[in-house]
Amino acid sequence: MKDQKKMWSVFSLKHVLVVSLALNVGLIFRVLYEGEKNLSGFCLENKEAFMAEADAHVSKNTSLVTSTAATPTEVRDGVIDLGHGDPTMYERFWKRTGDKTTVVISGWQSISYFSDVGNICWFLEPEFANVVVRLHRLVGNAVTEDRHVVVGTGSSQLFLAVLYALSPPNASEPMDVVSAAPFYSSYPLMTDFLKSGLYKWAGDAHKYGEDRPYIELVTSPNNPDGLIRQAVVNRSEGILVHDLAYYWPQYAPISSPADQDIMLFTVSKTTGHAGSRIGWALVKDEDIAKKMTKFIELNTIGVSKDSQLRAAKILQAVADSYDNVGCNSEESETFFDYGYNVMKKRWKQLREAVNKSSLFSLPDFPLGTCTFSGRTFKSQPAFAWLKCEGEIEDCENFLQSHKVVSRGGKHFGDSTKYVRICTLSRDETFNLFIERLSTIKTRNSYTN
């Protein structure tokens, strides 16, 4: 097995290289003869060719057919795992775009630790910073004027960088960190795992009564429940950090550009590229941006340039596709339309399944008009905050007994009657989950 794997890696590395040469030649000619404009659009003239290639993959390796089609990797031995936020839903879209989003990095590139020595964030790739600003302007979900862009190894690292940047270095007591329940389950763990003397988790913001400086995390749309959030403590000693990972038009109507002092975003939830570990912060205060940069320097001496360059290429392709009027036809869905349509369909399926029984309920969301798409719709979040009604006290165990893995409410500072279920899995997984949910008719099946 080990040798097999080794053999695969040797071959795949050699041969993908050959593909790259073909792609490069193609790209260069298209730049010369068709111009940049069409290059990054999502016209699907190559779709058939690409799908044929994809089919070739599958037919050449029958042993893997099952893991791409009938039983996706999120499902094994009949157990459907929706306990984490892995955004595999987006794979299908990116396969359609073919070579337009293929990144090519030569062996001699990105050797140095430094990306932009003139920038406060000296390890920030300018291409990435530029497209982040361009995309926010296009979508209208965040103000970028008078903001410093700080790149991080995912928004997790940026969250920790913010805690470091906002906590006074010589305080007698660690700074309190709060967020309104239900809050993202990783916040307490990430805040406390090193027992820092600079900051400590202080729990549910609704219950926070201390009269001292604090950091309040405002996640909007919220993970896990998808609601639009405002700060709840509202005291003068408070500093707000806005986690806007899900404030994108496939998940919620964009009402206006967020204009907060510290805003966190991540490629994982924007385009689905979680494996690249790239997030960014928009920071108003220069000293805070400097301290966040210092944290990342002491934590990982910067952020992968390869992933910044790849994320830049992906985000550029997203932005370019909206410049590309000729492409915006039915046969070539733009990225946010794809995301919106998939999420719309999934939430319709989900609510129908939930309404079939009296066992479950879901949050309702207000109608809103999206300034980006012009559509009026209700939020269709990346997570379903499902409640078990009636006598079922532990919803996670209940679903587990039906071979559905979710994350229980207690992890989010809330009741065990709730679970968080990821809605960003592959189609096969999600459809299987909907079927499974629909079959759960009575509490009796709990004991089955």
Next chain:
Amino acid sequence: MKDQKKMWSVFSLKHVLVVSLALNVGLIFRVLYEGEKNLSGFCLENKEAFMAEADAHVSKNTSLVTSTAATPTEVRDGVIDLGHGDPTMYERFWKRTGDKTTVVISGWQSISYFSDVGNICWFLEPEFANVVVRLHRLVGNAVTEDRHVVVGTGSSQLFLAVLYALSPPNASEPMDVVSAAPFYSSYPLMTDFLKSGLYKWAGDAHKYGEDRPYIELVTSPNNPDGLIRQAVVNRSEGILVHDLAYYWPQYAPISSPADQDIMLFTVSKTTGHAGSRIGWALVKDEDIAKKMTKFIELNTIGVSKDSQLRAAKILQAVADSYDNVGCNSEESETFFDYGYNVMKKRWKQLREAVNKSSLFSLPDFPLGTCTFSGRTFKSQPAFAWLKCEGEIEDCENFLQSHKVVSRGGKHFGDSTKYVRICTLSRDETFNLFIERLSTIKTRNSYTN
């Protein structure tokens, strides 16, 4: 933890799928292309084509111009900055290898957070793990049998992961962390910047007298002075961490495979790809590997897959070039020969310049025979630990007055009469430095 294991196993087929798709893409194109044999060697037949492509890239990307053009970023306004360990020396070699080390990643690849759910380190790309083992076996610098590979965002993240993994979670006192002076200047900063209750910097191992558990960092060859190191405290309550970033045949003779419980390495100093932020740990104890993985999960939710795939491709090319006898001619230097020859030349230049005046001295190193190259030579480290002799008390200021930026001895827990100077800069920078050093004849120039 239980849920995590389940989650991992649920995903176990996914990675195999990704690898096999890459393989299939390769197989399709293999039919079309010949010359496989030379593909991974360092023959230069494609150099011209590659340089044309590189030039095209540079002209389209101004952010790359500064790092590839005649005046390197290490020299600004006549000031030569050798204060960091930026390994730009290697750019020249990687340009020679042309497209053989070009990595190509399609838009749909590496979407998921997960790489190898069956592995303790669930975000470790198998291609990377495999080539790490292959390279250590080839070079003979570390034992890989019965070791777990843990990948990190550079070895900095792995250093912090080790501190977390080795410190008891509920101790009344933080664990002491020591290293023999002169020690790597970042160790104290990285250990203490979050004021962790788990561990704290306890200074020079030579002066450590406490009778309680401690962690001793053994860096060998040592940063900054290049000496081969052993543990110095040697008490039963001690746990050793070996930082072997510089234990490669271009810097020092490989005497035998290191066989320690915890060994840290980094791509930055192996091949020079510092911008990719990829390091690895070889860890004997399974629980320590698990806790290190947990740290990285809570710190950055894994490590960039893009950079792991790129690092795998680069390391694969290094290893392949030694299989490729036809390529090992004068016109195609293998990677470690290139590194060895450049370092040999630079240390010769450096010692000649130093010997011209009575102002400076350098450490001497014992002769050793390298089991990898068969050569008998003295260490030629990535840093010069330069001492100002006589009346010059602050060597950093003295060199600063001659427009050379270095890092002063006090940062390394040693005297201000010493400075650390990076020897891995680009040729232009290093040659400029040697010229400048040669012009410093007398102490009087201090006041110039």
